Each structure stands twice: as C-alpha cells, then as structure tokens.
Amino acid sequence: MNSWVHQSMKRDFQRTIAIVNNKGGVGKTTSALNIASGLAMRGRKVLLIDIDPQANASLALLGPDVLNLPTSIYDVLLEEDKPLRDIITPTLIKDSIWFLHIRT
8 A cells, every 4th residue: 555545544534426427328427436335444534425316325224214305415406504414314324424315
C-alpha cells in the first residue's frame, strides 16, 4: 500500500464520490454499493444517496420496505425547511452505512 494512502486512512477526513453516467446499464449502482461496502469494511462511515428513479440502490439496501418510508430525498429538495438529517435512514450495516433514498 502506498504510504500516502496508509497515512490518509489514519486521519479523519471526508470525501465525496459521485458516480454518474448518462447511459444506463454501465454499473453505476453496482459500483456505488460495492464502494460503500468496501469503505464500511475498512471502518469508514458512508452516506449513500440514491436519486435514480429506478431506486435499485434503495431496494438493495433497504428492501421493499423503502417504498413505505414517509419521506425521501425529494422532500429535502422540494421543501426549504426539511433538513437532510431528518430523512437519513440507517441500513443493516449498523454504524457504517446510512442512506438517503428516493421515493419511487
């Protein structure tokens, strides 16, 4: 492992990783879920945000119950007084991956 990577893993830092592509079927959701899982396995805390209308990441992490949650990322985007922290949902990977889902 490179020394700079090793040193940076010791520090507490935040990064934003965006996975975007206009074309469908190129592995965006799969990549996002695998990166989130890999980071969680290394002890990192991850917030995964799914704004894809197909909601595949939401369904993969939270199951069909995600369809019954009362609020979603849409509520934060459309309502000025809706804080992001109000819709963050913990996943089964406790204390590692939290989730912002989309309403389908």
